[in-house]
Amino acid sequence: MLDHCSISHKGGIVLWSRSFTPAAAQAAASSSSPVNSLIREALIEGRTAEDKYEKDGYAVKWSFVNDLELIFVVAYQRILQLTYIDELLATLKNIFVKLFEPFLATFLASLHAATSGSAIIASGQSAASWNFAKAFENWDAVFDRILHGLESKAAQDRKARYKPVQISIEPSPPSDDMSTIPSQSAETTVDEEQIARNVQALKNRLRGKGARGGRRGPGRSDIGSGRESLPGSDSDTPVKRKTKTKTQRKWGEQAPTESDMASLDFSYEKPGDADANRGSLDLNALVDRDSLGTRTQNGMYEVKDWEFGLKDSAADDMISKALMSSQTSKPTSSSGSLGALGSLFARLTGSKVLTEDDLKPVLEGMKQHLMKKNVAKEIADKVCEGVGESLVGKKVGGFQTINAAVRLALSNSLTRILTPKTSTDLLLSIRTKLSAPLPSSQQRMPYSITFVGVNGVGKSTNLSKVCFWLIQNGLRVLIAACDTFRSGAVEQLRVHVRNLSMLGVNGATDSKGRVELYERGYGKDAAGIAKEAIAYARDHDFDVVLIDTAGRMQDNEPLMRALAKLVATNNPDKIIFVGEALVGNEAVDQLTKFDRALRDFSAASGGVGKQRGIDGMLVTKWDTVDDKTYTDLRQLRVSNVVQAILSD
Incomplete structure (x- = not known):
């Protein structure tokens, strides 16, 4: 209905x-x-x-x-x-x-x-x-x-569809052999007795679990002592159950002494280590001068834009040549996708109202072009369907008009899909929140950003790059170590904080005091640690809290529920999905399922944040997988991506 x-x-x-x-x-x-x-x-x-x-x-x-x-x-x-x-x-x-x-x-x-x-x-x-x-x-x-x-x-x-199916079964002829009729005398009695014994044995086991102080009544199984009765047995004879014992592992002939353990413990810096590290650490290895961003007139530090290798004007010229190549009398020898699209446009001549049949071959060629540009098939289908729906029924005239209409519709469709719903200008959002007027009795809350993603994509490393960018803009940053599962996750952030504290606002001067790490070790509740970190940042005048989370697969429901609990409890200002470019179109599935799970489970978890999804994406390993510096952070502009997709 x-x-x-x-x-x-x-x-x-x-x-x-x-x-x-x-x-x-x-x-x-x-x-x-x-x-x-x-x-x-x-x-x-x-x-x-x-x-x-x-x-x-x-x-x-x-x-x-x-x-x-x-x-x-x-x-x-x-x-x-x-x-x-x-x-x-x-x-x-x-x-x-x-x-x-x-x-x-x-x-x-x-x-x-x-x-x-x-x-x-x-x-x-x-x-x-x-x-x-x-x-x-x-x-x-x-x-x-x-x-x-x-x-x-x-x-x-x-x-x-649901009409019942009549099945006819022919009755078997009667048999004179009485041996085929099951007997209900001896076997039935044995089965009932066996079932009764099994039920009684199960009750005894359940009562044994509730026994205290090792006292056991008659008929109870010896569960607490490692002995238990076999269900279905005629007697409650206890059976000895083997228990596993863990022996200490020894490295070498003797166990390590306390001094040996202290020398092997690199979890915390010892007195004098900071000065020693400052002298031995090459700060130039942490900052690439060629990758540094630029300062605006108002003193803001902006990271560089990602350059696809073609300027906008060069891409426009290439598109125009590819589309106009079909107008020549000789067929084009280029195998480029847009050249093929140009030949499809050429068949739509004269002033007419575009129909689905007119656009079908054009849209199919357009989809093939997008897929050659590594656009996911589902996204390519949606782009082409959107272009088709916006053009069907439109009255256009001549090759040039049709050509321009299709190109404009494709460019607009890509731009709308790539344009985020919320602002991605983090600096503007941060400064807007920090400068908003508050009642005199209320403390200012820091701006919080949560980084989520699957295992091994580089959340902690790229969180540190974002931290460097924020430090360059004069902000105090607190990093919350909420990955309490992966071994070495806290130590990894501690190393990044040590390095970042040696790099200043201009990449060389000391920035100690501008970045700190908030951690509570391993095995703790990540949502609780994030909440404590935000409260600590509020009380100690930090501007931004960067929340690092444990990696998890998008199909792991228990872990996704735990992540949704962190989001619902703390209601971060931004949720950034970190995905790596190496996985290709698998990132679409990861991002979609992360967003859907967060929206569904965060609403069910309660808390101050409800129906929260992904606000932005940070793509890692875009060009290489080797070691990079804290300055290797680029801004991906929609117009540049559209030009790269449309180029031949």
């Missing part, structure tokens, strides 16, 4: 709507309705290639009529499996356009004729003079017939 259906203009004007339940009508009227959330979070962001959108227990599906700028939306309970939704949307589109196309064309022309004010204000003023209820007064009856027909068809299909 449907909950809501509506037909709207892309500018936000609702032409017709129907709610099927009072709860759906109330939800549709609120600003947080699934349809309004769909418009804000999916359509405006360009996520039009997804199969459906889910919000607050509702599943929402939609479809476009681009030439009339219409959106058809259907909402229903997510738990229901309605198989006719896609067919319903397609039927509604076809019949609605056929019945009311003249009216819709006139209405659309009036909106485009508005020249004063913003588009939204102009649309609202124009829509006020249109009587949609009168124009579509016959549509309710048509809609009911369409919906009733599809629901009846779906019901018949379900009955056909």
